[in-house]
Amino acid sequence: MTQKSNPALFINGTWQTGNGKAFHAENPANGDIIWQGKAASPDDVNAAIMAARNAFPAWAKRDLNERIEILERFAGLLNDHKDALARTISLDAGKPHWEALTEVGAMAGKIAISIKAYHDRTGTRHGDAPGGGQAILRHKPHGVVAVFGPYNFPGHLPNGHVVPALLAGNCVVFKPSELTPLVAEETVKLWQQAGLPDGVLNLVQGERDTGIALAQHPGIDGLFFTGSVPTGYHLHHAFAGQMAKILALELGGNNPLVVWNAADLDAVAHHTVMSAFITAGQRCTCVRRLIVPTAAKGDAMIAAINDYCDRLIVGAPDDDPEPFMGPVISNRAADGLMAAQAKLVADGAKIIREITRPDPARPFLTPGLIDVTDVKNRADEELFGPILQIIRVDSFDDAIREANNTRFGLAAGLLCDDAKLWQRFIHESRAGIVNWNKQLTGASSAAPFGGIGESGNHRPSAYYAADYCAWPVATLQTDKLVAPDAAPKGVRP
Ligand code: NAD
Numbered sequence: 455m456t457q458k459s460n461p462a463l464f465i466n467g468t469w470q471t472g473n474g475k476a477f478h479a480e481n482p483a484n485g486d487i488i489w490q491g492k493a494a495s496p497d498d499v500n501a502a503i504m505a506a507r508n509a510f511p512a513w514a515k516r517d518l519n520e521r522i523e524i525l526e527r528f529a530g531l532l533n534d535h536k537d538a539l540a541r542t543i544s545l546d547a548g549k550p551h552w553e554a555l556t557e558v559g560a561m562a563g564k565i566a567i568s569i570k571a572y573h574d575r576t577g578t579r580h581g582d583a584p585g586g587g588q589a590i591l592r593h594k595p596h597g598v599v600a601v602f603g604p605y606n607f608p609g610h611l612p613n614g615h616v617v618p619a620l621l622a623g624n625c626v627v628f629k630p631s632e633l634t635p636l637v638a639e640e641t642v643k644l645w646q647q648a649g650l651p652d653g654v655l656n657l658v659q660g661e662r663d664t665g666i667a668l669a670q671h672p673g674i675d676g677l678f679f680t681g682s683v684p685t686g687y688h689l690h691h692a693f694a695g696q697m698a699k700i701l702a703l704e705l706g707g708n709n710p711l712v713v714w715n716a717a718d719l720d721a722v723a724h725h726t727v728m729s730a731f732i733t734a735g736q737r738c739t740c741v742r743r744l745i746v747p748t749a750a751k752g753d754a755m756i757a758a759i760n761d762y763c764d765r766l767i768v769g770a771p772d773d774d775p776e777p778f779m780g781p782v783i784s785n786r787a788a789d790g791l792m793a794a795q796a797k798l799v800a801d802g803a804k805i806i807r808e809i810t811r812p813d814p815a816r817p818f819l820t821p822g823l824i825d826v827t828d829v830k831n832r833a834d835e836e837l838f839g840p841i842l843q844i845i846r847v848d849s850f851d852d853a854i855r856e857a858n859n860t861r862f863g864l865a866a867g868l869l870c871d872d873a874k875l876w877q878r879f880i881h882e883s884r885a886g887i888v889n890w891n892k893q894l895t896g897a898s899s900a901a902p903f904g905g906i907g908e909s910g911n912h913r914p915s916a917y918y919a920a921d922y923c924a925w926p927v928a929t930l931q932t933d934k935l936v937a938p939d940a941a942p943k944g945v946r947p
Pocket of ligand 1: 683706738
């Protein structure tokens with residue numbers, strides 16, 4: 455299926471064709487071209503930033519309730535178009551329809567949560583000033599911010615930056631992943647319908663070049679990014695020395711799950727599989743390293759997980775019966791994961807359950823389990839797909855040491871019946887999301903979301919996104935200008 459050219463730009467309330475190089479996006483399930491257009495050129499990026507700059511003073515000044523009204527209309531439109539937008543997510547990202555529906559649900563839910571977070575974390579607060587008068591805390595928006603999104607949650611994750619940014623009074627230039635341009639287009643159309651004033655939200659589609667042009671533009675006041683660690687590094691370097699700009703980075707991880715003293719093997723299998731293989735392993739919180747005992751108990755855990763994997767259906771988003779996992783995002787990603795498995799085997803890993811690719815022309819992968827205990831100098835990299843590395847250890851001390859043996863720190867989990875071991879784990883583990891007997895994927899939007907180490911730059915998103923969308927202004931004030939009754943110490947009367 456090919457189609458006419460899509461407009462790659464939404465600038466100052468108008469859909470336009472880009473002036474950069476042509477690119478297209480494919481449905482990963484069948485290879486159909488589902489979006490094609492010309493990317494935003496540096497001049498287009500400049501025009502988008504100028505439109506946002508022009509719109510900013512009026513948007514920032516607008517009554518908060520009026521901004522909230524538009525956001526709530528957007529939430530209503532998301533609910534009205536839930537099924538259609540979920541189908542677009544499935545087309546663009548290959549997600550099963552049931553899962554894409556949960557993504558749209560999270561997008562709509564983001565509005566109420568962001569309003570609560572805005573008041574709770576920022577907003578305006580009144581108190582008494584020392585020595586009389588008032589102490590007032592206000593928050594102001596930064597100005598024009600760039601929002602970058604990844605492909606794995608093409609609706610929910612950019613939305614997690616855009617909604618709080620607009621609520622706080624910022625104007626936005628949004629650069630979605632080039633792998634999922636259709637979701638971005640449909641979402642921006644809903645913002646347009648919600649009545650967002652021209653220039654407040656602008657869209658620039660394109661590949662890496664477009665991202666670089668936006669990130670390097672002197673006209674942005676900040677950049678909110680969710681994506682890969684290599685791109686995060688690039689942006690961190692590019693922003694070095696620019697103290698006036700705010701940079702929020704939400705990156706990847708090499709997340710551990712420790713299973714210890716857990717009697718219910720069905721529960722172990724369920725929570726492990728949901729943590730490792732949901733979204734075909736393409737969630738930033740997915741478990742990458744499963745840490746289990748060397749003893750027979752560990753063998754039983756692995757066997758139960760392997761058996762559970764037999765039950766997983768891999769297929770196209772709209773297949774009947776419904777699949778648990780769709781394809782990974784592209785043939786390139788599938789090639790990379792197959793190569794990663796081969797490299798681990800060459801380095802001494804033992805395959806327990808091989809990742810397979812039934813159709814070499816398409817990126818459908820079956821889930822893989824691989825024991826990497828004997829691999830020397832294991833690479834501390836995020837393998838972003840359905841491959842779970844298993845590490846066997848002799849003691850709980852070793853398990854914690856192994857869990858923390860990463861340069862990242864996004865998520866870590868423990869499946870365990872022993873509350874004392876959990877107390878040790880929560881105290882000693884180094885990650886921003888640490889779960890006990892719950893799957894690691896599927897974080898709460900009502901909590902902060904972010905990691906330590908190289909998983910970000912200490913600007914957690916979700917509930918705490920309010921913090922990076924506005925800056926605080928602390929005021930001591932009184933409406934009467936009066937001199938003190940007595941001269942200050944050291945001052946002659
Ligand atoms: P990516 O870094 O490849 O792309 C993200 C965006 O950055 C895209 O718009 C891309 O065009 C742009 N980009 C790429 N190189 C650039 C450069 N040099 N300068 C400016 N822009 C550039 O990420 P992805 O592959 O789409 O997403 C998957 C990654 O996202 C995984 O690593 C995953 O762990 C991570 N992720 C993190 C979170 C989180 O909240 N911590 C959530 C979801 C995904």
